Amino acid sequence: MNVNPVLDHLDIGDHVCCPVGSVEECWAVAAAGTSCGLHAGHKVLFFADDPDGLSGHLAARVPGARRALTNRQLQVQAGAASYAPQDTFDGDQMIDRIASEAVLAQRQGFSALRVSGGLSAVLDGTGDADADAVVDYETRVNTLLSQEPIIAVCHYDLRTTTSEVWQRLVAAHPTTVVPTGKQAVSRLRGLRTRAGIRLAGEADLANHAALAHLLADVTAAPGTCLIDATELRFADARALGCLLRTAESRGGRATVIACPAHVAECLRVLGADRIPQLTVRAAA
Template identity: 30%
Template structure:
């Protein structure tokens, strides 16, 4: 199996050749990304398909309507197709990974031959959690889609509900995609971005920029959101440029609120900042685990 180093990409930046994973933790995030992805394709003159599973096709179409895009003209001329997982992934009964890849290749050819500027597809992948024959080949299918769509006028977004898939499953399937859809930032200004992401199959906070007295409140609010997630919390500090004492104190206080054996993992923190945490004694907070960046010799 090919494992990718993947990068996050905003939904508005998705382009031809992309095959991205969307791991979401709430319905609003799924709705935002799927609506933007489908409507963008229609406005670009692409042919668009969506395969629903937990949702119904009618619910997905209602998202488009509420967003200001009337789906009826696109449906009538065949530019838009919204159907179910049972009528797409499972049309043959068991899941046929190779057959589904071939079907997508055919849809790409048909779309371009019909004069569309490209083809895009999105599907809910929760059907794989049923007792479906062939579902064990899902990772193989995802890898092949990446290979087929690379360099083509086609794109795909595969939707995984992180409340239903285990962290190990998400980590494995995320690795079959060249990248992921970046969730909406929890905070964004000229000096700081705090973005949910998936690391090791678990929802994480990615902190980019600087945390000081002006933005410690934003960090505290983001951690408050993260406290509601199941399991341990990860805060990715690889892109952190600076954090002052008040920001470190916010991390320690959030860790102190965790119950049971839950932990707050601050990862990829600059070694010097790790030393600062040790000097002020915050590393003695039992639930706070700090991991430094590796320093290349």
């Protein structure tokens, strides 16, 4: 199958929720990701439920995959052992794991780490506690992904995910891409900068929790915090409120929001002028 072209053009900082309906679909997405990752000189790492099966599939389908498996540019590891070593999902451990894999990838000379995995096994047939833990992990891992050269693609099996959990998972990811679609459900990238954060894409109901977390990360930034949203093409009312709340919560410290003119106008309507330490700079 041909996968959504958005998956062929992911960039550093992308954290993607990818709903899959079958193992075949999951592997097709994995093959496309491997091809892009190897071509870009990234390290490609999978956490898979069936590591041998996926390795075989990639070796057979993706040019260069066999060699990459040998020289460790491509690695397929067992998912369950990584996600739930003690039978319970530990988000902190998972975040530490991805962080150390990113360091390792850089040490090995790769420009970025492209990591994919499916956490459906954690959600499968279990209670709300696991769903809460996974949503919480997907929200908090945005901090790491906005700071390190990582592309993360998270597969979720729609057949085992309730619609309520699904909506929360989508909102926790800045980007959601349906493999059978032609465009992204939502696409937002947040990259930490020395002065604050750069936001690009669209902020709406489909990524509000991710945006809130990314902005919470810069609340404590020392000095003047620059929220560079010049490439933020769309911000819904909730996202606009979140931007203003971030500036307000920084107490007496200055915040600059640089954004397109229509976003600046919306911020003004919502009362940006009433936050003295905030400067909204509209791009021409």
